[in-house]
Amino acid sequence: MFVDELKLYLKAGDGGDGVVRWLQEKGKDKMGPAGGNGGNGGSVYARGVRDPGLLFRYRHKKEFVAASGQDGMKKNMYGKNAPDLIVDFPVGTVITNLTDGSTYEILKEDQPILLLKGGRGGLGNKEFKSSVNRSPREFTEGKPGEDADFYIELRLIVDAGLVGLPNAGKSSLLNSITNSSAKVGGYEFTTLEPNLGSFYGYTIADIPGLIEGASQGKGLGYKFLRHIKRTKLIVHCISLENNSLTDTYNIIRKELESYDDELAKKEEIIILTKSDLVDKTTLDRGIKEMKKFNGNILTATVYDDKAVKKLADALVKILKKT
Ligand SMILES: Nc1nc2c(ncn2[C@@H]2O[C@H](COP(=O)(O)OP(=O)(O)OP(=O)(O)O)[C@@H](O)[C@H]2O)c(=O)[nH]1
Ligand SMILES: [Mg+2]
Structure with missing residues (x-):
């Protein structure tokens, strides 16, 4: 506990x-x-x-x-x-x-x-x-x-905080780029408490997934948002499995905003996860769709070491800048 x-x-x-x-x-x-x-x-x-x-x-x-x-x-x-x-x-x-x-x-x-x-x-x-x-x-x-x-x-002091719906692949991502061994599962709310991983001297936190209505007390993730109050960077994870990336993005943004204005104003990047599950056309369309919201779109699949390495390099660069 x-x-x-x-x-x-x-x-x-x-x-x-x-x-x-x-x-x-x-x-x-x-x-x-x-x-x-x-x-x-x-x-x-x-x-x-x-x-x-x-x-x-x-x-x-x-x-x-x-x-x-x-x-x-x-x-x-x-x-x-x-x-x-x-x-x-x-x-x-x-x-x-x-x-x-x-x-x-x-x-x-x-x-x-x-x-x-x-x-x-x-x-x-x-x-x-x-x-x-x-x-x-x-x-x-x-x-x-x-x-x-x-x-x-x-309120944990972390450099980057992973947020997203349950099952977005946050813990998998944390495990693939840090020394963490967070529990991963193909069901919602696998993560029940924050996991920390260190990454080139930075600390990354993975918190329980957020759902629509989290700010009204639904789900588990809301109370853990305090742990990213002090983070410099929000890493917003969206699974490419979702039918609408825009809707998914907006759900999480809305919950962040209703939790704390300051949180919503923090620097954010988007990671489109589970890229192995979609073809190249869908992936490119997804990136384009998300560019409306954010200039920093990365993609990830934990099943490809090269892709993990590329993601890690990009993330380090961003962290160095923030
Ligand atoms: N195909 C594929 N599956 C993935 C990938 N990353 C994670 N998964 C699967 O997605 C499911 C959820 O992964 P988790 O890492 O537990 O997701 P989470 O966002 O931490 O979920 P919560 O802790 O419930 O919020 C698991 O079954 C993982 O094996 C990926 O890159 N590709
Ligand atoms: Mg998790």
Whole structure:
């Protein structure tokens, strides 16, 4: 199961309390204040890791709480600061603090981002000593650490995203040009979650097929469109098996547009797939028909190594430009 959305409660550690203590010497009474300050609570940081499947691990763990600072001690000793809590998220995660609305994007590995500050430790009675008060009984409690509910959403960072109807041959294409071994099947919705493949240093995503009415919740593919929100290039796959390439093209375009205007404005190329199933005249007619929509029409068949190589070369060129 691929988890790309969840809620987490995060809390930074509370500050330790300051304390009231007195210097002691054998046979003598209180010799002045000696209560130490409390330590600071641990802060909560988000850190990026290169593991798109990581959120799966958090599906049952709904909260992370950083440790509290230690209370102050006698002989003016400070309580220990608590360590910060670092929570890992896949690169591409968008984190929204549901209390104040602030958002954070994890775009790189490492580079921890502060989400919640730990509470400061309180002051011991030693801090309240003054010329007028040599035996202060005052101290302060540690401040509470910040806390909030967070909405966690993964939007994969990919260079190209394959979209199209179910059965268009997207996964087959991904497998033929990348190291991916996505499941392929002669039925709709073979792909149930995004597949990633690397391609000359670029990342290509294959997402479940889209169908007409996807934006109204039909089919599976819609919720996965978030994973191509950040892609530079949309690779629109249309099988030459379709009776009307134009209608097929328009169905997918309409769903992209109703999902997000920005998505619809992204650079797009069209790949006409399964070219082995049609004759040369039909193929040429198909290319001509699609040229109305897009200057970049490629063709593909996964059963011909030369054709795959040609497609891969063309795709690299396009990716280099975008
Ligand atoms: N003849 C021919 N068949 C192909 C080609 N590419 C894919 N197919 C077949 O088309 C069917 C669908 O392929 P998939 O790659 O699973 O299609 P998909 O677009 O990923 O489908 P979903 O995951 O359901 O959206 C499978 O039976 C493939 O074997 C091709 O180039 N030529
Ligand atoms: Mg597929």
